Amino acid sequence: MNKILFSSISKKFVLALAGVFLLMFLPVHLIINLMLLKSDPEPFNKAAHFMATFPVIKIIEIVLIAAILIHIFYGIFLQIQNWLARPVGYVSGNKSDTSFFSKFMIWTGASVFTFLVIHFFNFYFIRLGLVRGDPEDFYSVVHSLFKIPVYNYIYLVCFTLLGLHLFHAFSSAFQTLGLNHRIWTPVINVIAWIYAIALPLGFAFISITIWQFR
Amino acid sequence: MGKLNSKIPDGPLAQKWTKYKASVKLVNPANKKKLEIIVVGTGLSGASAASALGELGYSVKNFCYQDSPRRAHSVAAQGGINAAKNYQNDGDSIYRLFYDMIKGGDYRAREANVYRAAEVSNDVIDHYTALGVPFARDYGGTLDTRSFGGVQVSRTFYAKGQTGQQCLLGCYSSLNRQIKKGNVTMYPRREMLDLVVIDGKARGIIARNLLTGEIERHAAHAVVLATGGYGTIYYLSTLAVNSNASAAWKAHKKGAFFANPSFIQIHPTCVPQLNEFQSKLTLMSESLRNDGRIWVPKMKDDKRPANSIPEEERDYYLERRYPAFGNLVPRDVASRAAKERCDAGYGVGETGLAVNLDFRDAIKKQGKKAIENKYGNLFEMYKTITGIDPYEEPMRIYPAGHYTMGGLWVDYELMTTIPGLYAIGESNFSDHGANRLGASSLMQAAGDGYFVLPNTISNYLADEIRVPKISTDKPEFEETENSAVERLNKLISIKGKQTASSFHKRLGKILWDHCGMTRNEEGLKKALTLISELKKEFWKDLNVPGTINEINMELEKAGRVADYFELAELLVTDALDRKESCGAHFREEFQTPDGEAQRNDEKFTYVAAWEYAGEGKPHILHKEELKFEEVEMKVRSYK
Amino acid sequence: MNLILKIWRQKNPKTMGNFVTYRMDDVSPEMSFLEMLDALNKKLVEEDKDPVAFDHDCREGICGSCGMYINGHPHGPVPAITTCHLSMRYFRDGDTIWVEPWRAKPFPVIKDLIVDxxxxxxxxxxxxxxxxxxxxxxxxxxxxxxxxxxxxxxxxxxxxxxxxxxxxxxxxxxxxxxxxxxxxxxxxxxxxxxxxxxxxxxxxxxxxxxxxxxxxxxxxxxxxxxxxxxxxxxxxxxxxxxxx
The missing domain is CATH 1.10.1060.10 (Alpha-helical ferredoxin)
Incomplete structure (x- = not known):
C-alpha cells in the first residue's frame, strides 16, 4: 500500500489536487481584490475581515496553506526526481513540439512562490502581528503598496509568470487526474486559456489602476 | 538411405493428430521442472514455444540476438493469419485450408503436417484473442476476416496491416508472464554459435554474449531452434537485416538434415532498389493487388513518366496472361511475370527493374477516400520511403526475396535428424511445400510453438527424466566452444580490405541472378563456380576491426556471411538437382509452351533432405517420398 | 550532397564519450539515415577503424530497434517515423547533423548510439x-x-x-x-x-x-x-x- 501512496502517479495526483484547489481559490481572491477599486475602503476591509475571522473560512485557510505547501513540496520533489532521471542531457537540445510552458513549471512556480513570500510579509504577517501595520485596514495597506513603482513591477512580473504557470497547469491537472474526454477535453483547454489570461490580467488591472489613477 | 523416418501416425488423416496426442508419452509435473529446454529465437514460434513450455512447468532458457524478444522479425508480417473458423459461412473447413496449402505449395509438402497445421489454426486464433490481440472486428463485436491470394474463402484474421506485430506482442506477453513466474529465463543479445551434441543427442548450445563478447555454455535436455528463415542470403530481401541462417546451419553441420533449401519465395510487391547502398527491400502488402493494376509500357525503354503514357500503350501483362485471376495470381507467378517483362526491356524507373502498380482506375471508381481507408498506411509508408505519392503516380514495385519454405528437415514431431533437436516455424521445412500462401506463416509458426511442439516434445523428454542436469564441463562443450572461438579468431585475423557486407552483397547478387525467380542448369553451374571463388576471396580479404571480446557488429556479420557462403552452395546444388519446376522453384528448362511451371511428379515428389558429409565433401541427398493419400495431384492453373 | 556528422562515440558504459566529427561526401538523397551510417561504417572499416555502433534490424519501422537522437529530435525531425525510415531527402547540402544516443538514467549507454x-x-x-x-x-x-x-x-x-x-x-x-x-x-x-x-x-x-x-x-x-x-x-x- 505504501508503494501505491508514494508512487509517481500518486504524487502527481496529490500535486494536481492541491493545484486544483489553488485554482479555485484564485478567482475568489480576485473578486475580493476588485473591491479595492471602490473609493470606499469599507467593503474590502469587511471582506478581508470576514476572510480572516469566519470559522469555516479559517478551516479553508488551513487547507489552503496546506495545499500551497503540498503543491510546493511535491512539485520540487518530483522535479528533482525528474532531473535525476536524465543525468546527461542532449547537446542538440530538445526541439520536440511540446506544451511550451510545461518545460518551465518549476521556474514559473518558483517566482510565484517568491511573490507569495512577499505577500505573506505584507498581509498575513500583519495579521499575526509579526509585521507592523493595521490588520483592520488592509485597504490602505494595499493602496500604499501599489503606489510604490518597484512593488508594481514585481507584482506585474510575478503575475505574468503565474499566468504562464496556469497556462499549462489548468489542463495538465485534468490530464493527471485522469479526466480526459473526447468532447470535454478541448473545452477544458479553451477554458484553461481564458483562465490563464483573464486571471492575471484581472489582478494586474487592479494594481495598475490604483498605481496610475488613484 | 532409410535415415529418414517421418514418424507419421497411422490412421485416417483427420484422426492422426488426435490419435497421436492420446498415445504420446507424458512427463509428470515434478519431473518437468528438472528438465531443461533451450529455445533459440523469440519470434512467433520461439516465444510461443518458450511460453507454452514454461506454462507446462519445464525449465526454459530462451535466446535472441536482439536487445528484446519483442523485436523478432515476425513483428513485420503485415497481412494476416489464417484459420479455418468458417465465421463467414463460406464453406471453409479444416480440410479446405489443408487442401489450399497443399495445392498452393505445389504438392511438395507433407500431408500429415499440413493437416495438423490447419487443425490447430482455430486454437491459435482463440488463444491470441484471449491474450488480448486486437484483431479487427465487425460492428456486432465478432471477429472480422478478409480474403487473401490464392484461395476462394475469407479466412484471414488481421489487425490492420500489422497482424504480425500484434501476434508477436501477444507471444511476447505470454513469454513475459512465464519470465515473471521464473519458468523462462531470457537471454537477449546472444548469438548461438554452435550446437553441442553429446552421445548423438542435442544437449546444449554455445552462445556469444553480443555485448561483452563472452562465450557462454548452456546445457539442456532438448534444444529447439526457432530461428526463422534465410531470405537475407540474397542480401536485399524483405527480412530484417540481421536475420540469418547461422543457428540452423550450425545444427545442420552437426547432423541435422537441411530440406529443400532452394525453395525460396520471392514476393512480387516490394519497393524496388533505389540506390547502391540500399540495405533492405520493404514489402508492400499483397492486399494491394486487390485494387492496383500492374502494367509496363508496351514500348521498350519507354522513359516517359507513367501518367503521360496513354492507355493503349500500357501492357497490363498479368491481366493479359492470366485472365481468370488477373492481378491476383499467386506470388510466385506474379513475381516471374514481372521479371520476364523487365528482362525483356520493358521495366520502368531508372534501373528498368520495376513495374507499375497503378491505383488510378481504383481511385476513379471507388474514390480516393475508399482507397485511403483500405491502404492509407501502406501508401504513407511508400511515400515515406520513395518520396512518390501513390495517389498521384503509380507505385513502382519489384519482387524481392521473402520467405524460405526450405529449412531443417523435421519429422511429424518437429524433431530434426538429431535426437533432441527440434525446429519450428520458418526454420523448418514442413508445411509450405514449394510455395507458401499468404497469411499462413503466422499460422504455422504460432501453431508449432503453442500447440504442436509442447505435445510432441514430451514424447522425447519422457525418456530423459533419469538424465540429471547436464554439466557444461563435459568435453563436448569444451570442444564445441574451442572450435567456435577458433572460428571467430580466424575471421578476425584475416585482416584484409573488404567488409563483410560487401561480400554479402556480391554473394546476394550471384544468387539473385542465377538462383532467384528463375533458374537454369547453366546459370546454376556458373553460380557454383562464382560462389566458390567469392568464398575464397572472403577468407583472404575480409576485414573485421576490433576484437572478439567486445561488441563487434562486424564480427557478427562476418560469421553470418561465412555461413551463407556454405548454405548458398547447398541452395544452388539443390536447385540443380531438382530438374522440374514447382512453386517458387522455376527451372527454365521445365516449362510449358506458354511459360508456366512444369512439375515432374513421377521423379520429384519428394523432400530433398541434405546431409552434411564434412568439410569440402559433397552433401548427401536423402529423399523423403511424399505420399498424397487425401489429395489428388493436379496442375496448378490460374489462367 | 555533403554533410558534417557529429556523432557521439563512447567505447563502453564505463568510459567517457565525446562527439566525433565525420565528413560525409556524396550522400544520395535516396538513402535512409541508417544507410548513410552504413556508408560511413563501410569507410571506417576499410580504414580499419571502429565503426559506429547502433541498434537496427527490420529497417521498415516496426521492430523498434533503431533509435537515435538527431538534431534535437528522437528519430530525427520528421514526425511519425523511425530512424530507419528517415530519408536523407530531408537534409540539405552542407548541413551539420548531431547524432546522440537516447539519454535517460534507466537507458544507460552501452556503446556509441546503443543504449540498454x-x-x-x-x-x-x-x-x-x-x-x-x-x-x-x-x-x-x-x-x-x-x-x-x-x-x-x-x-x-x-x-x-x-x-x-x-x-x-x-x-x-x-x-x-x-x-x-x-x-x-x-x-x-x-x-x-x-x-x-x-x-x-x-x-x-x-x-x-x-x-x-x-x-x-x-x-x-x-x-x-x-x-x-x-x-x-x-x-x-x-x-x-x-x-x-
Missing part, C-alpha cells in the same frame, strides 16, 4: 500480459467486443517499444510506453479481469527503474513514431486510481 532498453522489458514482465494458459482460451467469438473499443485498443497496441517517448520527455518518463500497454488491455474485456494488479505492478516497476514522472508536456506524443496518443496517459492515471 531492457528496462522496458522489465516493465512488461511485471504485468504486461493477460494470464491465460495455452489451450485454456474460450472460443474467440464467445466474448464480443465493441468495434470502437477494439479499434482503440489496436491504436494503443501499435507501440514498438523504441523508447523515443522516454528520449523526448524532459523527465525521461516512460508513461506513454506504459500507458499504451495498460490501455490496450484496459479497453478489452479479456484484459479487465486483472486490470488492477497489472497497473499497480507496471507502475511500481516503472518507478523502481528510475524513470521520471509525467508532466504532460506532450513531447512523447509529438515524437512517437507510431503516434500513440496522450489520452492513453490519462487512461493510465484513471486505471491507477481505480486500483486503489
Amino acid at each position: 532498453r531492457s528496462a522496458f522489458d522489465k516493465i512488461q514482465t511485471a504485468g504486461g500480459f493477460i494470464s491465460v494458459n495455452t489451450g485454456a482460451a474460450p472460443e474467440a467469438n464467445s466474448i464480443l467486443v465493441r468495434k470502437k473499443k477494439s479499434d482503440e485498443a489496436f491504436d494503443s497496441s501499435v507501440c514498438i517499444g523504441c523508447g523515443a517517448c522516454v528520449a523526448a520527455c524532459k523527465n525521461a518518463s516512460a508513461m506513454l510506453f506504459v500507458s499504451a500497454k495498460i490501455s490496450q488491455f484496459a479497453l478489452l474485456p479479456q484484459g479487465r479481469i486483472e486490470a488492477k494488479e497489472r497497473v499497480r505492478a507496471m507502475v511500481e516497476k516503472m518507478d523502481e527503474l528510475g524513470f521520471g514522472s509525467c508532466s504532460n508536456t506532450g513531447a512523447c506524443e509529438a515524437e512517437c513514431p507510431k503516434q500513440i496518443k496522450l489520452t492513453n496517459i490519462a487512461r493510465l492515471n484513471r486505471e491507477y486510481y481505480k486500483a486503489f
